[in-house]
Each structure stands twice: as C-alpha cells, then as structure tokens.
Amino acid sequence: MSYALEDEFGDIIGKARRGQHLSLAQTATAAGIPEPQLSRMEQYTLKPTEAQVYQLAEVLNLDGTKLLDIATERWAPNPAQPSANAALDVVTISAPVGGWPVNAYLLICKATDEAAIVDTAAHPNLILEQLDARKVQPTAILLTHAHSDHADGLPQLQQATGSPTYLHKNEPKPRSGQQLKTVDHGDVLTVGELMVTVVDTPGHTPGGCSFLTQTAAFVGDAIFAGSIGGPNISYDDEIHSVRDNLLSLVDDVRLFPGHGPATTVGEEKAHNPFF
Numbered sequence: 001m002s003y004a005l006e007d008e009f010g011d012i013i014g015k016a017r018r019g020q021h022l023s024l025a026q027t028a029t030a031a032g033i034p035e036p037q038l039s040r041m042e043q044y045t046l047k048p049t050e051a052q053v054y055q056l057a058e059v060l061n062l063d064g065t066k067l068l069d070i071a072t073e074r075w076a077p078n079p080a081q082p083s084a085n086a087a088l089d090v091v092t093i094s095a096p097v098g099g100w101p102v103n104a105y106l107l108i109c110k111a112t113d114e115a116a117i118v119d120t121a122a123h124p125n126l127i128l129e130q131l132d133a134r135k136v137q138p139t140a141i142l143l144t145h146a147h148s149d150h151a152d153g154l155p156q157l158q159q160a161t162g163s164p165t166y167l168h169k170n171e172p173k174p175r176s177g178q179q180l181k182t183v184d185h186g187d188v189l190t191v192g193e194l195m196v197t198v199v200d201t202p203g204h205t206p207g208g209c210s211f212l213t214q215t216a217a218f219v220g221d222a223i224f225a226g227s228i229g230g231p232n233i234s235y236d237d238e239i240h241s242v243r244d245n246l247l248s249l250v251d252d253v254r255l256f257p258g259h260g261p262a263t264t265v266g267e268e269k270a271h272n273p274f275f
C-alpha cells in the first residue's frame with residue numbers, strides 16, 4: 001500500500017456504513033451495487049467506478065467529490081509548516097504497535113524546554129530517546145484515549161519521567177502506575193508557557209479528547225487525514241464533536257492524529273468526505 005493516508009476508500013465506506021448501522025445488503029441495495037461487489041470494495045480488492053463512488057456517497061451521507069479524490073488516490077494532505085517563530089515544537093514518534101503504525105508526539109515549549117508526551121504506546125523507549133536527544137524535560141503525559149495501541153507503555157513512562165498523566169473523565173482507565181488526573185472539556189493545562197485546552201472528541205471511545213494549543217491539536221483517533229477513527233461508541237458524537245470542536249478552528253491549525261499523516265483544519269474541511 002503506497003497511498004499515504006491511514007484509510008483507503010474501503011475503510012471509509014465501511015466506517016460510514018457501520019457507523020450508521022447499515023448492513024452490507026441494505027447499503028448495496030440502496031446504492032444499486034451488487035452486494036458481493038460492495039464487499040470486495042470494503043476489502044480493497046475491487047475499485048469502484050466514479051458513478052459507484054457517488055452512489056455510495058449519497059447513501060452513506062458522505063461528500064462524493066471528496067470521496068472520489070480519495071478513491072482515485074488524488075489527494076494527500078499538505079500540512080501547514082509551523083512558522084519559525086512558533087512557541088512550540090512538535091516531534092512525531094511513529095512505531096508499529098500490534099502490527100500497525102501508531103503515532104505518539106512530544107509537544108515542546110520552546111521557551112522553557114518543557115514537554116508533554118501525547119500518547120505512550122509508540123514506543124516508550126523511542127519516546128525516552130527523543131526526550132533525551134532534544135534535552136527537554138517532560139512535565140505531563142496526555143492520553144487522547146485509553147486504547148492499548150495508544151496507552152500501552154504508560155507505566156514505563158510514568159516511572160521514567162515522574163510526570164502526571166491526564167485523561168478525560170469519561171474514558172475507561174488504562175493500566176497505570178499512578179493515580180490518573182481526569183480532565184473535561186474546556187480544562188486548561190500548562191506545558192511550560194503553553195496553554196493546552198482539552199476539547200471533547202468522543203465517539204471512537206466514550207471519553208476520547210483532543211489537546212489544543214495555539215495552532216496545533218493532538219486528536220488521537222477522532223479524525224484522520226481524509227477519514228475518522230472507527231466510530232465504536234457513537235458515529236453521531238464523533239462527527240458532531242469533530243465538526244464543532246476541531247473543524248471550527250482556523251484553517252491553519254495543524255491536526256496530529258493517532259494514525260497516519262498530520263493534516264490541517266483547512267485540508268480536512270476541503271477534503272475529508274465525512275464533513
């Protein structure tokens with residue numbers, strides 16, 4: 001698979017279909033596509049025609065033009081570059097967890113060289129190496145959600161850094177070596193001189209949240225470039241919270257997801273078929 005996005009056409013229609021509680025048969029009938037063909041599309045073994053892309057978009061309440069760009073692999077996000085005088089640095093640490101690449105991040109306050117670790121699974125040793133290499137002091141661990149491919153490694157990083165861990169109050173608790181500090185929508189944390197605001201982005205998990213500071217947001221599995229995280233809990237909550245709490249931000253806010261490439265609010269508004 002050479003396409004840079006986390007999700008392909010088959011993933012997108014599968015997530016939209018299951019999120020809206022439509023069976024394969026219902027979707028195939030409504031879109032006028034034989035069910036075996038739709039099944040193969042979801043498994044990436046059959047490419048849709050342009051007409052089929054638009055038919056499926058209509059049935060699944062997706063944007064047809066944006067969906068076609070992804071089905072034909074015509075779009076990849078062009079993430080805004082941080083301005084040279086930005087007060088923050090972001091370091092991406094990408095590693096396979098359970099066979100699939102996952103992103104962890106360091107959010108660094110340039111004024112104080114203090115850092116937050118965002119998600120801990122990919123991989124504790126790599127995260128500790130980066131903290132060392134950049135000579136930054138970790139002061140907080142932020143968890144976007146508690147899935148093991150994001151929160152594994154937490155006890156090791158807690159022990160190595162002594163940093164407190166913040167997690168949304170509605171999220172199931174991951175394995176932890178210390179008492180977790182729970183946060184809620186609108187809470188503000190500090191990392192050095194950076195103010196980090198918690199925003200609710202549930203739907204993939206009950207208490208999924210994003211961490212927003214200046215022109216960067218760490219979004220976990222709420223939204224990916226061109227797609228969304230699997231809507232395991234509530235498709236409506238995921239779509240509405242992402243739309244209201246992330247895509248309402250200014251276009252050049254950079255979005256750092258738990259999987260796949262970084263993107264921006266502007267890129268997602270223009271190209272994500274779910275919105």
Ligand SMILES: [Fe+2]
Nearest residue numbers: 145147204221
């Ligand atoms: Fe997840």
